[in-house]
Amino acid sequence: MADATTPDMHRLKPSLTLPMAFCLSLKQVIGGGVIVLTGTAIGLAGAGAAPAYLLACIVVLLVSLPYAVLGAARPMSGSLYRWPSRFIGAPAGFIAFWMVLSTHVGLAAYAVTFGTTLHMLVPVVSARLGGLAALGSVLALNLLGTGVSARAGIVITAAVVLSLLWLAVAGAPHVEPARLADLLPHGWHGLLSAAALLTFPISGATLVSELSGEMRRPGRDIPVAILGATVCAALLYVCVTLVAAGVPSPGAGGRSLTAVAASVMRPLPLVLFELGAGIVSMLGIMNAHMLWGSRSILMAAQDGWLPHAFGKTTAKGVPAWPLLLLGAIGAVPLMAGLDVASIIRVSGLGASISAILSIACAPLNARADPAAYRASPLALPIGMLLLASVLAVASQGVTIALLLRDLNLRLILWWGLWLTIGGAIIAMRLKHVRIVDD
Incomplete structure (x- = not known):
């Protein structure tokens, strides 16, 4: 039995196959992109x-x-934290972890989409109440150890x-070509x-790299899942967005795919x-968030950044405290009434900062x-890898600048508070941190 200082990571067994990993990746991209944000993107561009979808892809x-x-x-579970902490240093690892943790406000965006769809089907249920119920239900199922399985995820993704x-x-x-003639109605800034x-x-x-330690063949499956799912999603995004922008409907003005449908x-x-x-997809993506989101929390607790309880799992292998933390992070913006675009901007900032640190680890590892x-299945020439990493970091820098420009004062203050809390944790806990060897 694990002691109080060691998380029960032995219960996270290699069980994910390539189809499971691919569908998990594809579901994460599709649910969080085309369904939630197409209306907002059309409103902007x-x-x-x-x-814009093509450029982003x-x-x-x-x-x-x-x-x-x-x-x-x-490959390692909790890689978005573990890579920077091991290749750059403990403070960099925590910064990456703290940024990844901030991305989980995105749970609120998916809950809002679920609630809005449910309200359209059952008007007596408010969108906020429906969203909270969905988030609470997914959290409860995961706490019981009965979350949507990876095999069921394949069915959900197909649906x-x-x-x-x-x-x-x-x-x-129903597409009117004239509606697609002007690609820059709001200028380059909008696009x-x-x-x-x-x-x-x-x-x-x-x-999906967060779960690489639980894959049967991570060396093969991670590149296929990441790159393959992104390409497939890009093709689907462009097709759906052309329809959404070209069909005369309230949805074409920046509302939702449901209005277009x-x-x-x-x-x-x-x-x-x-x-x-609007229903099955959002439940699936929230479940996926709970699945991968708990891994870095477990690892950060293992190294001493968080209380030991966050690094332990139940007898069923359920990371209860990490799941509760994720649920709380998702509920706050939902209760605060933030709109979907604002939630995604905050999530995007955290993801981009974390990405810069992870990208830097690729040439450092080589x-x-x-x-x-x-000996790796995807060993690029060092020069090519370094060039790709530099370009990737530069693109993330531009993304951060664009997202910051669109943040309102309220969100800037919340973001500043989050950074302050993170800085305080580093100051208080750094001397207690011991990076656990793989």
Whole structure:
């Protein structure tokens, strides 16, 4: 039995296959991007939302390459924390962890989407109440050890993809080409702002690296899951966004895919679409967040950054305290009434800062152990890896600047408070931290 200072990581057994990892990555990208943010992106860029998605996907593919290389060479659970802490240093590891932790406010965006869809189907239930109920239900299921399994995730992902393809096919005959003629109705600022907003959800595939220690063949599966899911999602995004921007409906003005679907589908198919895209998909992505999000918390507690309780699992292997922390982080913006775009901007800032630290670890790993790196299934030439890493870091810097420019004063103050708390934890806990060897 693990003692009070050692998390029960032996219960996290290698069980994820390639189809499971791929579907987990694809679900994370699709649910967090095209379903939640298409209306917002169209509001920012009009018909330019489609090229904004394409631009964001290109940036994400560039960023994903160092992740894929590092994940193939050094797979480990909680990698977004463990890579920086081991290749750069303990403070860098905590900063990466703290930034990753901030991304979980994104749970509120998915809960809001669930609640809004449920309110459309059952008007007596308010959107906020429905969102809180969804978040609480997913949390409770995970605490009981009965969260959606990886195999069920394959079914959920298939249902969501079919729902979106259905919308694209049904909406294509209703597209008015004139609506797609102007790709810059709000100038380059609108297109670039939309692209920056979209980079966080599109980069969701990289988060599968958090579970690399639980994959049967991580060296092969991580690159395929990350890069393959991003490419597939990009194609689906562009098709759906062209329909959403080209169909005359309230949704084309910046509302939701459901509004677009309502103008091109009959009642029964519309209900099925709402259930698939707005209900099942959001439950699936919240469950995925709970799954991967707990891993870095476990590892940070193992090294001494957090109380030991956060590094322990129950007899069923459930990381109870990390799950409760994730639930609380997701509930705060939901209770505060933040809009989806604001929530995603905050999440995107944390993800981009964390990404810079993880990207830097890719060439550091290659230089630290050249022999082991060359044995990796995805061993790029060092010069090529370094160039890709520099370009990826630069793209993340631009993304951060664009996101900061669009933050309002309230969000800036909240972000400042989060950074202050993180700095205080470093000051208080650094001398107690002991990086545990892999």
